[in-house]
Amino acid sequence: MEPWRHRPRDPMGWISPETFFFHFPSLRYAFGRNSCYLCFQVEREGEGHSSYDWGVFQNKVYFEAPYHAEFCFLSWFCDQDLSPDEHYHVTWFLSWSPCPTCAEEVVRFLREYRNVTLSIFTARLYYFWRPDFQDGLYRLWSAGVHLDVMSFEDYEYCWDTFVDHNGMRFQSRDLLRDNDFLATELENILRTTMNPLQQEIFFYQFGNQPRAPKPYHRRKTYLCYQLKPHDGSVTAKACLQNKKKRHAEIRFIDSIMALKLEKDQRFEITCYVTWSPCPTCAKELVAFARKHSHISLRLFASRLYFHWLQENKQGLKQLHASGIPVAVMSSLEFEDCWREFVDNQGKPFQPWNKLEQYSKNITRRLRKILKQQPQNDLENEFRNLHL
Template identity: 45%
Template sequence: MQPQRPRPRARLGPPCLGCQHPSARKRNPMFTLSQGSFYFHFHNLLHANGRHTTFLCCRVEREHEGLMDRRVFKNQVGSDHAELCCLYWFRDQEFFPGEDYQLTWYMSWSPCPHCAEEVACFLAAHRNVSLTIFIARLYYYWVPEYQRGLRRLCQEGAQVEVMSFQEFADCYEEFVEEPFRPWKGLYSNYRMQESKLRKILGSTVSLLKEETFLFQFNNRHRVPRHCGPHRPRRKTYLCYLLARPGDTTAPTKGCLQNKKGHHAEILFIKRIRSMGLDPSQDYQITCYLTWSPCLDCAFKLAKLQKDFPRLTLRIFVSRLYFHWIRKFQKGLQQLWLSGALVAIMGLQEFTDCWNNFVNHQQSSFAPWDKLDAYSKNIRARLGRILRSWGCRPIPPSGEDSR
């Protein structure tokens, strides 16, 4: 792999909304990427010679409006890397302080340590901005400083993933605007890059912001007024713990959310299968979800349980998704019949999720008003659903009926 040449880097300065860098106006982002540039620079080769340029394709989404903008950046010769160019440009845009923003980056190279630190500081200062980074290739993945940079991003809430076929296709169709044609070795190279990234990140998990957890995992029927009376909870968050019984090492953690065309449960299944778990070994996975799975996700989770007969899969959900529709009820029934435990989050599960997956600055979980009452009502509803399909009722939180 040919490294990018070292060059002077400008700092982002005070991280406040609307601040600008003196040279930010000189960076003119593109709207699309040429076909040749994409196939050359985003090729996920393990040894990518001659690729000195980093391309970053950015999609900006706003909570109530969906897609807000999309641009393509590349590192500036003798100046800033693509990540900083994107952040300077983003700060120039019109902000709506009460809104949440989702940035999705498709990058040809993973960030260097300096850019990782700058992006992490930006996320720490702008609590209403969430970032997902899909990378085609890992940049200097064997150097400890670069590994620490990736872990630092995750610690500030960024979700860092390797681009699979679906991400390559999404990026190509959105920024090149043509049907994607995969190259030979795409999947095997993805598996290698994914394995290296998982080793780098280890037990590091993209932590949720406190306000995100308190809003998205809240089990009230109506959204609290202080969160915005017209702010729907459309996102699904899935936090998981993977451990082996009797193993004293720290469990593997992960936190996922639904993306364009991908439910969080499908991303979770894909990640678990990519780990190469031995079906003959014992594993325990505990999942915490904001919404119960849809029909398709429930069937695929059930298949995962059946493919790993010695897996103990526990799924705790905060709220039931379209629980009055029979096909969604059938999904819960099939998931239960597969051997997975499906239950409703109570105070203990909310506390465990808070302690493991929230950047809470050492503060303890403070339950909202009537949390136990809401959990009890939702648990009773789930019990009625399962009984109507001939399944045993769900036990109270923390108890296993099997």
């Protein structure tokens, strides 16, 4: 019998502010914090309806064996009359990342329940220096689990959703003390680049809907690029995410610089980004393009980053003026990104509802910023360059 099949119990509704601030700080070493808290939300989607559950589990210790928070959740979840005709998206916010045993059982659970997807955001990494714990995290990621270290936005979301704060505003205090270090460690464990992208991440992060679909998480910056010599085949490609204090665009520049491309040969790079570049990244991309005239760069963005702010508009104008083509992703680019960068398992790209309508709306907004008039023929030529 699987460990989660016995002793189902109901979750807690809330945790206190004191519990949250003591057990959830992002610390490299957290002595005296032996309890693990698992804050969860479950979105159930079926024919014409959806529902939402949330709660908190804490690990329990019995005489026979410890009963970890992950097992508590699985026991409760399997007792909810799951339907094979519905899809369940589960999100965990953990004070400690899963141990190897929990990781193995979660992977086994996901293999049995193919209609369940899981995202894990953790405050700390449990024994991250031990190979068996590293292997457990990697196995979760390989099984399709989205893994990340909790960001400021994740902490704020947990505070609003799971903490009995009595109207007190969220203050980060020292919650993010070692966040950068832990994010780097997790990235190293998961092999620094995310190739290929998981399907769930692609649809959520690259979706061009005006509002993020449920469950409501921050849509982050992902940059997928492929490089090829002029009139040649692709020689390098990768997908990068923002790393703490270092945006994906800057990491992209670092990656290309590290290749030491021959200056007497021409290269072409196509980038697909979830958000258009911020002003700082736009400036760096312009400087990169000017310094490396033998590299032709073009950008396709799914969404425009705070397009109403003047500094962001100016960044887009600088890119355009420097000769770096910036366009909005249409179904053609989404399909290419799906084919080249996603673990699609041979499935064709399935557009989401109103994809083209959203794309056209964003394109009109970009043209207004750049003061361009619609030029369908020119745009079609640009898209058909086959770089």
